Amino acid sequence: MRWRLFVLFFLVSFIPFMLFAPIVMDRIETSYIEQSKAEWLRQANRISTQISEGNYLKDYTSYTYFESYIRGLGKEKGFNGNGRIVVVDKLGYIIADSAAADKGHTIMSKQVFDALRKIDSAEPYSREDQKVMSAAVPITDKDNKDEVLGAVIVTAKIDDIYRSLDEMQNQVYLLSLFTSLLIGLLSFFTSSFISRPLKVLMKFVQKITNGQLDQKVDVKGKDEIAELGNAFNHMAEQLQRVEHSRQEFVSNVSHELKTPLSSIKVLTESLLFQENVPVEMYKEFFMDINSEVDRLNNIISDLLTLVRLDQTEVPMNIQTTNLNDMTQAILKRLIPLAKKKDIKLIYQSHKEIFVDIDEVKLTLAISNLIENAIKYTPEGGEVRVVLQSDLQDAQISVEDTGIGIAKDEQSKIFERFYRTDKTRNRETGGTGLGLSITYRTVIMHNGSIQVESEEGKGSIFTVQIPIRHL
Template sequence: MKWFQSLRWRLLVLFFIVSFMPLTFFSSVLLSRMEFYFVKKAQQEWLSKANLVSIQTKEGNYLKDASNYNYFSSRIIEMSKEKDFDCRILVVDKYGFVVVDSSFTALNKTIMNKQIFDALNKKDSAEKYQLGDQTIINAAVSVPDKNNKDEVLGVVILSGNIDSVYKSLADMKSQIYLLSLVTSLFVGILCFVTSSLITKPLKTLMKFVQRITTGQLDQKVDVVGKDEIAELGNAFNHMAEQLQRVEQSRQEFVSNVSHELKTPLSSIKVLTESLIFQENVPVEMYKEFFTDINSEVDRLNNIISDLLTLVRLDQREVPLNINTVNLNDVTQGILKRLIPLAKKKEIKLIYESHKDITAEIDEVKFTLAISNLIENAIKYTPNGGEVKVIIQSDLQDVFITVKDTGIGIAKEEQSKIFERFYRTDKTRNRETGGTGLGLAITYKTIVMHNGAIVVESEEGEGSTFVIQIPLRHVWEGGTR
C-alpha cells in the first residue's frame, strides 16, 4: 500500500468517493421519482380506460336491462383483447355480483373489497400491487345510472400488467448507475492528473524544508500567483528569513560575548605578565596594576551577571512577582539614586507627573529596566545637558517617557539598539563602563510586562524613549 502514501493517489481515491456517493444518492432519488411518475401515469391511463368501459356500460344501460346481456358480455371480452386495453375487465353490480368477467374466472360470483366499496361511493381509484413476480394495476370506476346520476349501478374493474414500466426503469437504472460510476472515475482521474498542480509546488517546498533542516538557511522559493500555495510559499520565505536572522543574531551574540569576555581577560593577562616578568617592581605599581585587575574582574562579573539575567528572562526561569506598585514612588527612588551620577556631569534631572499612578508590575525587574534607561540617558548626554522623565496614563496603560539632550542615535541604528552587545559607537560602552546589555534587559523586561518600548532620536539633538505597559498585568490565559 505504499502507493496510497502518495498525496496524488489519496486525492484520486478521495475525489472518487466524494463524487460517487452524491451521484449514487442522486441516482437513487431520481429513479424513485421516475418510478413514482411512471406508475402515476399508468394509473391515470388505466382509470381513463376504465372510464371508457363505464361510459359504454352506462349508455347501454346493461346493468338495468338484461335483454342485451349477450352483446354486452361479448363487447367486454372483445375490448379486453384490444391492443389499447389488453387486460382483464370485470363489471359488478351494486351488490358486488360479477355480471361480466373477460377471463370467466369470477363470473357469477360476489366480490366486495375496499376498492369496489369506494367506487360504489363514487371514489374511483387505481391501485398497484404485486402478484408473484408481476406488477398489477387495478382501476375501479363507478357506473352511474343513465337517468339518475346520483345513483350508482355498479363498478367497472380493469386489471392489467405494468411490467413494461419496471423493465424500462430497470434498463434506465443500469444506465444511470453506470453513468455515475463512469463520471466518478472520470472526475477522479481528472483530479489525479490536475493534482500535480498542487503536489508539485508542495514537493518543491518540501525539498527546501529538508535543506533547511540540514542547516542550509539561505533558501527561498519562487512564489507565483496569489492562491493558498503562494501564501504558503510566502510564509516559508518569511520563516527562512527569520531563521537566517536568528542564526545571524546567534553568531553575532556568540562573537560579541567572546569579544566582551576576551577584552578584560586580555587586560588581566597583560597586567599580570607585566608584574611577573618585571624585576624590582615598586609597591605603587603593584597597587595600580591590582586595582586595574580588580576593575577588569568587576567588568567580567557584570557581563556574566547581565548575560545570566538575559538567559533567565529568555527562558522565563525567573517568574514575575507581580504586585500593585506606585510608579511615582519607584521612579523618584531611581532618580534619587542617580542624582550623584548626574551631578558629576552637571546634568539637570527633571521629573514630571500630574497624578499618582499605580500599576501591576514586578517592582525589582521593572526598576532595573527603568534604571538602565535613565542611566544611559545620563551617560550619553554631554555635560550641562538635561534628562527629563515623564509619567502619564490613560484608562488602560501607563506611559513612561525618558527624554535627553544627548548625542542622539542615527536613524538606521535605532531598530538595533535593543540587540545584545549592539553599539552605535564601538568604543562608547567601554568608556562609560557599560556591558552593552542594559537596553536588551530593559526591552525583555518590558515585553514580559506585555508592554512596548519605542525610540525617537536625531543625531546631536537627543533621544526620547517611550515605555507603554498595561495598568493591570495580563497573564497567559487571562487577567488574574
C-alpha cells in the same frame, strides 16, 4: 503505492454512487408507477363514463349488447392480451367480464368497496410472478351523479415497466462504475499534479532541517500552492535572519568577554615580566584588573538577565505598585552618579499612579534608561523624568540634554550589543545590553517603548504600559 492511491480515489467516488443509485432507482420506479396508475385510472374512468352514458346498468334490455361491448373494449389496443375489464353492480355482483371468466361471481374486496363509495383507486400487486395494476372507479347514474350503480375494475399487466426499470438499473450501475473510474483517474492525475510542488517543497524543508538555511522555492502563479511557497520563502528568510542574529550575538558576546580578559592578561603579564615593579604600579594595575573583572561580571549578569527574559514562559510577579514611589527610589539611588557630573535630576508627576507590574523587572528597565541618560549627558546637563497616565495606560518619559542618537541608528539601539559609538560606550562602562533588557521587559508588560532624538540636543525615551495587566 500509486495504484493504491488510485484504488482509494476509485472507492471514494464509487461508494457514494452505489449508495445513491438505489435512491435514484426508487424515485424512478415511484414515478413510473404513478404514471401507470394515472393512465389506468384514466382508462377506467373513460369506460365508466361510456357505461353511464349508455345507461346499461339501468336498462337491461340491451344487456347482450353491453356484454359484447365490454368484450370488445377488452380487445382494444392496450387491453388485448394485457388487460381485463370487469363490471360489477352496486352489490359487487359481476355482470360483465371482458375475459368471460368470472361472470356471475361476486367480488368482495376493499378496492371494490371504495369504488362503490365513489373513491377512485389504483394499486399494483403481484400475481403468479407477474406485476399487475388494478384500477377501480365508480359508475354513476347519468341523471343523478350522487347515485352509484356499480363499478369498473380494470386490471393490466405492467411487467414492461419493471423490465424497463431493470434495464435502467443496469445502465445506472454501469454508468456509476464508469463515472467512478473516470473520477478516480481524474483525481489521481490531479492529485499527482498538486502533490508534485508539495514534494519539491518537502525536499527544501528537509534541507532546512539539515541546516541548509539558504533555500528558496521558485513560486509560480497565485494559487494556494504559490501562497504556501511564499510562506516557505518567508520562513526561510526569517530563519536566516535568526541564524545571522545568533551568530552575531555569539560573536558580540565573545568580543565583549575577550576585551576585558585581554586587558587582564596584558596587565598581569606586565607585572609578571617586569622586575623591581614599584608598589604604586602594583596598586594601579590591580585596580585596573579589578575594574575589568567588574566589567566581566556586569556582562555576565546582563546576559543571564536576557536569557531569563527570552524564556517562553517568564514568571511574572505582578502586583499593584505605586509608580511614583518606585521612580523616586530609582532616582535616589542614581543621585550620586548625577552629582559626579553636576547633572540636574528633575522629577515631575501631578498625581499618584498605581499600576499592575513586576516591580523588580520594571525597576531594572527604568533604571537602565535613567542611568544611560546620565552617562551620555555632558557635565552640567539635565535629566528629566516625567510620569503621566490616562484611564488605560501609564507613561514614563526620560528626557536628557545629552549627545543624542543619529536618525539612522534609532531603530537599532534595542538590538543586543549594538553601540552607536563603541569607544564612547566602553569608556562609560556599558555592556550594550541595557536597552535590550529594557525593551524585553516593557514588552513582557504588554507595553511599548519609543525614542525621539536629535544629535547634539538630547533624547526622549517614552515607556507606555497598561495600568491593568492582562
